[in-house]
Amino acid sequence: MLEAKVTSQDVARLAGVSQSAVSRVFTPGASASKATIAKVRAAAEQLGYRPNPLARAMIxxxxxxxxxxxxxxxxxxxxxxxxxxxxxxxxxxxxxxxxxxxxxxxxxxxxxxxxxxxxxxxxxxxxxxxxxxxxxxxxxxxxxxxxxxxxxxxxxxxxxxSANVEGGRKVARFLVGAGHSQIAHIAGWQGALTGRDRQRGFVEGLADLGVEACGLIDGMYDRDTAAAAARVLLDGAAPPTAIFVGNDHMAFAVIDQARAMGRVVGRDVAIVGYDDVPLAAWGAYDLTTVRQPxxxxxxxxxxxxxxxxxxxxxxxxxxxxxxxxxxxxxxxxxx
Amino acid sequence: MLEAKVTSQDVARLAGVSQSAVSRVFTPGASASKATIAKVRAAAEQLGYRPNPLARAMIxxxxxxxxxxxxxxxxxxxxxxxxxxxxxxxxxxxxxxxxxxxxxxxxxxxxxxxxxxxxxxxxxxxxxxxxxxxxxxxxxxxxxxxxxxxxxxxxxxxxxxSANVEGGRKVARFLVGAGHSQIAHIAGWQGALTGRDRQRGFVEGLADLGVEACGLIDGMYDRDTAAAAARVLLDGAAPPTAIFVGNDHMAFAVIDQARAMGRVVGRDVAIVGYDDVPLAAWGAYDLTTVRQPxxxxxxxxxxxxxxxxxxxxxxxxxxxxxxxxxxxxxxxxxx
DNA sequence: CTGAAAGCGCTTACAG
DNA sequence: CTGAAAGCGCTTACAG
Known part of the structure; x- marks a missing residue:
């Protein structure tokens, strides 16, 4: 029932050439005459031969x-x-x-x-x-x-x-340009350069425009942590009117949380993500975000x-x- | 700069045993004396030896x-x-x-x-x-x-x-039990047994309760196709009050579509999915669905x-x- | 261009 | 339990 596996030896025998010749035909860059190539290919085809990548890898x-x-x-x-x-x-x-x-x-x-x-x-x-x-x-x-x-x-x-620092700056300019002044950031994780860069660009971008973030919390790239951060921010005395979230995955959690607190996203509070994953474009979130190409x-x-x-x-x-x-x-x- | 790769030969030499002995120590089920095992393990440790899985695989x-x-x-x-x-x-x-x-x-x-x-x-x-x-x-x-x-x-x-036929039946019983009689199904794809089974269970389940589906369209496991199907159904003269969708992924598209048409999901139209992916539990969709364990x-x-x-x-x-x-x-x- | 031979790093009968 | 030897299926100098 089991097909015996066919080796370069079998092909060589059928083609009437040496085993090395077979190997050369299947080795890119190795030299073989047209006649040999033809004979070997025909035999290989007939036998269903394919070189064993494991053996090749070992050598x-x-x-x-x-x-x-x-x-x-x-x-x-x-x-x-x-x-x-x-x-x-x-x-x-x-x-x-x-x-x-x-x-x-x-x-x-x-x-x-x-x-x-x-x-x-x-x-x-x-x-x-x-x-x-x-x-x-x-x-x-x-x-x-x-x-x-x-x-x-x-x-x-x-x-x-992606250009994370510049991405963070873009969000800062966008939100300030839209008229926000109470702006918070739920970052990724300080242990990751990606997250630090986005945050740095964002904070610097705000500073350039004379604005200081009214809140800065790590979301640890985790839904629950990000949602908890959003709750704290939105429950505060002077809640932010805009939140930049370190990636889309967390931004979805932040949106869910804001809505659960009765906020209308895009009206009561603006939320911006980072990544532009497919879900960001779906109707339920329709998330403004920085695209990672x-x-x-x-x-x-x-x-x-x-x-x-x-x-x-x-x-x-x-x-x-x-x-x-x-x-x-x-x-x-x-x- | 490059670490030379260490082989069982190297370990054998250092341990003062044969290469086969080294192999046996690393072959589960092979026999070696306690003394040999100890010597070999020590030498292997010292050299940072790990058996080459490619060579092992070949043999x-x-x-x-x-x-x-x-x-x-x-x-x-x-x-x-x-x-x-x-x-x-x-x-x-x-x-x-x-x-x-x-x-x-x-x-x-x-x-x-x-x-x-x-x-x-x-x-x-x-x-x-x-x-x-x-x-x-x-x-x-x-x-x-x-x-x-x-x-x-x-x-x-x-x-x-998962028990797809039974899953389809569960949805039928649930929707009819909730008082629906105008019920449609956006299926997966007739070429896939999974989709056919869910549909069959659903249709049979409805039939057992004296109900016939008011619409049956393939969604091809594709968001756009599923959304188009939803539009056709909801635009009809007697639109369904409930739609069972062949999987969650399509159900999200159906929800987006229904909302885009001004329907309040869960009130104007009930939507049920299949899979219970994490997103189904997120606030934006909060989807009723059959869990695949x-x-x-x-x-x-x-x-x-x-x-x-x-x-x-x-x-x-x-x-x-x-x-x-x-x-x-x-x-x-x-x- | 081509064949005989060595060798990649292992496992596994085969004798002790 | 242990070592010497064969062999897994290849590639690649080495001579022709």
């Missing part, structure tokens, strides 16, 4: 597998990124070993160990940070790493993010990673991609 | 890699499933090669080829169907397959789904797959897991 040290480490899959931004990353890499002949890591150094450590065992050719981490000794280990093993949607100050790793971020990530795989000596690069503010009804251009 | 034919084929990652149900599946399998020492496939036979065919090349020990397909010849090829290659949230009539494959479905999937890997002769099994109707404000118990 070349190139597995054509990319490790993808993701967390926060409940934030719609990451499944969307995973899907596009996976498609783009598949098109380049790579395969994706996915790891869902709790965002703890411990979990990530285990994952990186596994990735190194499988001799992945490169690693993409989405949304998780890496400690510096993990970084060092990957570098030591010669495995290129690209951080997706996270920066790592001073680690010398490549990263692809996912397709371009994915392209840049794949390009950077493959370039580093091709040339390990290549310098790492930090890429920032600018995205527009998308205005919807959760925060209009005027009060 | 044993077991890669400890599971292929996971997913589509529809914009439907929140699947990222959630992916995350849990990945965690559960990681705990069992397996790794997940993820493929995002367009739901076409062509795309799936390519993916299956790749999976077979990588000698995956098993395949889980979430949300995609497989043609019968693909099924035959996997069987021929001795690779166990489990369908997650999809059935495949007559293919002899294992599958794990994700954790139990994942457990059953992993268990079935590993059992079939351990014993390839094992008969396939179709597992159905019952889930409750969760009542929220989009459709209450009474009109």
């Amino acid at each position: 070349t040290g190139k597995s054509r597998i990319i490790g993808l480490v993701v967390a926060y899959l409940d934030n719609q931004f990451y499944p969307a990124a995973l899907e596009r990353l996976s498609n783009a890499l598949q098109d380049k002949g790579y395969h994706i070993l996915v790891f869902t890591a709790a965002n703890s150094q411990d979990g990530i450590e285990r994952v990186i160990n596994d990735l190194m065992d499988y001799q992945v050719d490169g690693i993409i981490t989405a949304s998780v940070a890496m400690s510096s000794d993990l970084t060092a280990r990957c570098a030591g093993a010669g495995i290129p790493v690209v951080l997706f949607n996270r920066g790592q100050p001073g680690a010398g790793l490549s990263s692809v993010t 996912l397709n371009r971020m994915v392209e840049a990530t794949v390009e950077t990673l493959l370039a580093q795989i091709a040339d390990p000596a290549r310098a790492s690069q930090q890429i920032e991609i600018d995205g527009p503010l998308v205005v919807r009804t959760s925060a209009r251009g005027e009060i | 044993t034919g077991k890669s400890r890699i599971i292929g996971l084929v997913v589509a529809y990652l914009d439907n929140q149900f699947y990222p959630a499933a992916l995350e849990r599946l990945s965690n559960a399998l990681q705990d069992k020492g397996y790794h997940i090669l993820v493929f995002t496939a367009a739901n076409s036979q062509d795309g799936i065919e390519r993916v299956i080829n790749d999976l077979m090349d990588y000698q995956v020990d098993g395949i889980i397909t979430a949300s995609v169907a497989m043609s019968s010849d693909l099924t035959a090829r996997c069987a021929g290659a001795g690779i166990p397959v489990v369908l997650f949230n999809r059935g495949q009539p007559g293919a002899g494959l294992s599958s794990v789904t 994700l954790n139990r479905m994942v457990e059953a999937t992993v268990e079935t797959l590993l059992a079939q890997i351990a014993d390839p002769a094992r008969a396939s099994q179709q597992i159905e897991i019952d889930g409750p109707l969760v009542v929220r404000t989009s459709a209450r118990g009474e009109i």
Whole structure:
């Protein structure tokens, strides 16, 4: 019942050539005569032969597998990124070993160990940070790493993010321009550069216009935490008329919370997110937000990673991609 | 700069034993004396040795890699499933090669080829169907397959789904019990057993109570298609007072559409979904829906797959897991 | 261009 | 329990 697996030996026998000849026909860049190629291809076709990538990986040290480490899959931004990353890499002949890591150094450590065992050719981490000794280990093993949607100050790793500081500034200008002066920020998490940058741009942008944020709380990228922060802000003596939230995922929770407190979002309180995930455009939220240009971020990530795989000596690069503010009804251009 | 990779040879040399001895210490079930084990472990520790899984895979034919084929990652149900599946399998020492496939036979065919090349020990397909010849090829290659949230009539494959027929019945009883008589259904897709089963249970359930659906349209698991269907239904001469939608993802679009037409959901029109994804519980939708017990479905999937890997002769099994109707404000118990 | 041979890092009979 | 040896399916110098 089980098909015996067919090897290059079988093909060689049928084609009347050596096993090395078969290997050369299937090795890009190796030389073989037209006649040999024809005979081998015919035999391979007939037998249904396909080279064993595991054997190939063992000998070349190139597995054509990319490790993808993701967390926060409940934030719609990451499944969307995973899907596009996976498609783009598949098109380049790579395969994706996915790891869902709790965002703890411990979990990530285990994952990186596994990735190194499988001799992945490169690693993409989405949304998780890496400690510096993990970084060092990957570098030591010669495995290129690209951080997706996270920066790592001073680690010398490549990263692809949106222009977070400028994004924060855009929101500040927009809200002040709309006439708000009581403006609060529910940030991501101070431990993540992404969140810090958005906050910094936002606070600086406000300052440039002579405004100071009336509230600043970490939402930890978590719905419950963000909702609790919103409750505190809106319950205050002088509640904000506008809230900038560190990402869309939390902004949805903030909107739910505001509505539960009887506020009409977009009228009583303006709410702005960051990401522009698909859900932001759905009728129930219609969220004003800064778009992270996912397709371009994915392209840049794949390009950077493959370039580093091709040339390990290549310098790492930090890429920032600018995205527009998308205005919807959760925060209009005027009060 | 690059750490030379350390092999079992290196460990053997340092420990003063043969290379085979090292291998045995790291092979579960192989026999080695306490003394040998101690020496080898110490040497391995010192050198930072970890067995090369690729080499091991080539010789044993077991890669400890599971292929996971997913589509529809914009439907929140699947990222959630992916995350849990990945965690559960990681705990069992397996790794997940993820493929995002367009739901076409062509795309799936390519993916299956790749999976077979990588000698995956098993395949889980979430949300995609497989043609019968693909099924035959996997069987021929001795690779166990489990369908997650999809059935495949007559293919002899294992599958794990919720009790879809019964789920459809529950919705019928609920809506009729609430006093509705003008009831429509926006189904999934007739090409998918899951969708057909939900529809069948629903229609039969209505019939048992002497009610006939006033509208039946396929939503193709697509937001736009589902919204268009809702518009047609609600624009009709005798619009339904209740709509059962084939999954939550489409139900959100139906709610958005109904609201855009000025209807108050839960009062003017009752809407029921299927899945109970996290978003269903969020304030903006608060969707009444049939829960698919994700954790139990994942457990059953992993268990079935590993059992079939351990014993390839094992008969396939179709597992159905019952889930409750969760009542929220989009459709209450009474009109 | 091509074949014989070595070797990638392991596991597993085979003898002791 | 243990070592020497064969072999998993390939790629790649090495000679022709």
